[in-house]
Amino acid sequence: MPRLLGLKVQNYKSLVDVSLGQVGYGQGTPLPSLSCFIGPNGSGKSTLLDAFGFMADCLREGVEAACDEPQRGGFIKLRSQGRSDPIRFHLSYRETPQSRPITYSFAVDELSGVPVVVEESLRQRRKGQKHGQPYPFLRLERGEGRVWAGEATEDEEGATSLDVQLDDFGRLGITTLGNLKEHPRIVGLRSYIESWYLSYFLPDAARSLPQAGAQKHLNRTGENLGNVVQYLERTHPEKFQRVLDRISRKIPGIQTISHERSQDGRLLLRFNEKGYEDPFYQKSMSDGTLKMFMYLLLLEDPEPFPLIGIEEPENGLYHKLLEELARELLRHGEEVQDRTQLFITTHSPYFVDALRPEQVWLMEKDQEGRTQIRRTADIEVVKAMIDEGIPLGSLWYSNHFEERFTG
Numbered sequence: 001m002p003r004l005l006g007l008k009v010q011n012y013k014s015l016v017d018v019s020l021g022q023v024g025y026g027q028g029t030p031l032p033s034l035s036c037f038i039g040p041n042g043s044g045k046s047t048l049l050d051a052f053g054f055m056a057d058c059l060r061e062g063v064e065a066a067c068d069e070p071q072r073g074g075f076i077k078l079r080s081q082g083r084s085d086p087i088r089f090h091l092s093y094r095e096t097p098q099s100r101p102i103t104y105s106f107a108v109d110e111l112s113g114v115p116v117v118v119e120e121s122l123r124q125r126r127k128g129q130k131h132g133q134p135y136p137f138l139r140l141e142r143g144e145g146r147v148w149a150g151e152a153t154e155d156e157e158g159a160t161s162l163d164v165q166l167d168d169f170g171r172l173g174i175t176t177l178g179n180l181k182e183h184p185r186i187v188g189l190r191s192y193i194e195s196w197y198l199s200y201f202l203p204d205a206a207r208s209l210p211q212a213g214a215q216k217h218l219n220r221t222g223e224n225l226g227n228v229v230q231y232l233e234r235t236h237p238e239k240f241q242r243v244l245d246r247i248s249r250k251i252p253g254i255q256t257i258s259h260e261r262s263q264d265g266r267l268l269l270r271f272n273e274k275g276y277e278d279p280f281y282q283k284s285m286s287d288g289t290l291k292m293f294m295y296l297l298l299l300e301d302p303e304p305f306p307l308i309g310i311e312e313p314e315n316g317l318y319h320k321l322l323e324e325l326a327r328e329l330l331r332h333g334e335e336v337q338d339r340t341q342l343f344i345t346t347h348s349p350y351f352v353d354a355l356r357p358e359q360v361w362l363m364e365k366d367q368e369g370r371t372q373i374r375r376t377a378d379i380e381v382v383k384a385m386i387d388e389g390i391p392l393g394s395l396w397y398s399n400h401f402e403e404r405f406t407g
Contacts, residue, residue: 001096001306001339001340002093002094002095002096002188002189002192002306003030003093003094003097003306003341004021004031004091004092004093004307004341005021005022005030005031005092005093005094005101006019006020006021006022006023006024006028006030006031006091006092007019007020007021007023007031007051007089007090007091007092008020008023008088008089008090008091009048009051009088009089009090010085010087010088010089010090011079011080011083011085011086011087011088012047012051012054012078012079012080012087012089013044013047013050013077013078013080014044014047014080014365014369014370014371015044015047015048015051015080015371016080016083016370016371017370018044018048018371018372018373019373020035020361020373021092022092022101023090023092024092024103029358031341032333032358032359033333033334033340033341033342034329034330034333034334034341034342034344034355034359035341035342035343035344035359035360035361036344036345036346036351036352036355036359036360036361037343037344037345037346037360037361037363037373038345038346038347038352038360038361038362038363038396038401039362039363039364040364041347042365043363043364043365043371044363044365044371044373045311045345045363046311046345047371048343048345048363048371049198049309049311049343049345050071050072051089052196052198052307052309052343053196053198053309054066054072054078055089055091055193055196056193056194056196057069058106058108058117058172059172059174059175059190059193059194060194062168062170062171062175063108063115063116063117063170063171063172064114064115064170067108067115075087075108075110075115076110079110080370081369085109086107086108086109086118086119087107087108087109088105088106088107088108089105089106089107090103090104090105091103091104091105092104093189093192095185095188100124100125100127101124101125101134102122102123102124102185102189103121103122103123103124103134104121104122104123104174104189105119105120105121106119106120106121106172107119107120114170115170116142116169116170117140117142117143117169117170117171117172117173118141118142118169119140119141120138120139120140120141120145120172120173120174121136121138121139121140122136122137122138122139122174122185122186122189123135123136123137124137124185136148137185137186138173138174138177138183138186140164140166140169140173142169143164143165143166143167143168143169143173144163144164144165144166144169145163145164145173146161146162146163146164147161147162147164147173147177147183147186148160148161149161149162149182149183164177174186174189174190174193175190178190178191192306192307195305195306195307196305196306196307196308196309197217197220197305197307197308197309198220198308198309198310198311199218199220199222199298199308199309199310199311200220200221200311201220201221201222201291201294201295202221202222202223203222203287203290203291203316205221205222205223206221206222206223206225206282206290206291206294207282207283207285207290208223209226209262209266209267209268209282210223210224210226210227210266210267211265211266211267212227212230212261212265212266212267213227213230214227214228214230214231214234214235215227215228215230215231216228216231216301216302216303217301217303217305218294218297218298218301222290222294225269225282225290225293225294225297226259226267226268226269226282227267228297229257229258229259229267229269229297230259230267232297232300232302233258233259235302236300236302239300239302240300242300243257243293243296243297243300244256244257246296246328247289247292247293247296250292250321250324251288251289251292251321252274253273253274253275254271254272254273254274254289255272255273255274256270256271256272257269257270257271257272257293258270258272268281268282269281269282269285271285271289286316287315287316287317288316288317288318288321291313291315291316291317292317292321292324292325295310295313295325295328295329296328299328299329299332304339304340305340306339306340306341307340307341307343308340308341308342308343309342309343309344310329310342310343310344310345311344311345312345312346312347313325313329313344313346313351314346314347314348314350314351319348319350320350322348322350322351323350323351323353323354325351326350326351326352326353326354326355327354329342329344330354330355348393349393349394349396349397350393351393352391352392352393352396353391353392353393353394354393355392356377356392357375357376357377357379357382357383357386357392358375358377360375360376360377360392361373361374361375361376362374362375362376362396362401376392376401379401381400382395382400382401385400
């Protein structure tokens, strides 16, 4: 499964120039299986997760539609204030643990009042090449350029190329070329980005009563929770049992969770608790129980997403339960490290206590309102205190991060 090594974002809201992980060939440390982003309100944490969503929406819907999503408000609100150059995204990834890294970049600008893709490229080093710049196998400017077929890159022996002229350069080139088997790496990239998943679980959405019908994956808000339970209970009973075992350990009293169909064809989730003869249904369950249940179901997805973003999982969770969730996410990241990467924002020191410095990034804004980001493992005093046994979240709570970051 593909794995993100690094990301660079320029001119996207407060992310004027932000880099994470291994952005260039051999430059920086590859991103871990779990990355957590902390910082005060308004520091750019939500914007960073939305950058992933924007890239995926550009692929699925086109650039203009992605800009005009209600939470974004159009290109003029997305481009960093005071900037006139394009919004740029540059990501580095591997298709498999053994494959050579690939870098993908694209730039979005406004022409005659319409947002369009003005640059797009895919690059990879040749087989056996250990030094120097990677060669392109896709290079477009305003929808025109060249693409190299198969596994070859520019100027490589046996390489064959085609001229490309897209009818609509409001769409990414990989959207069209990613449908053609002659371009397997582009097909792989398109599939990878389309599979990114951003979670915005809402307990009230999970309390809704959907129409009966099994569904493989949770949607972003969790309103199809009952449908996923129906699917997992029927087709993967061993995974569903693992979820039940874990939630019963974390929320004492819950014995079983199942579903039933109402007379009007809707799904009801039935929670049986110790000491109560009659079951409870999702409308009566607490926010914390529903959210914990949704997260555990997400981690047991039989066809896991390659990249999952979760914003502020602590909302509605008791702090002891939050520590348990952090351990579950950490376990998942380590056990399924070649399959799923997790990107999480949080305000909770309890969540951070379960993590290591190389998994946590501090985000703050400078005096000009631009987001600055730093990995806590790169702060010397933090490493020294961790070695003394002080939990990472406690260091954050006591302002050790901020003092060293801004000083």
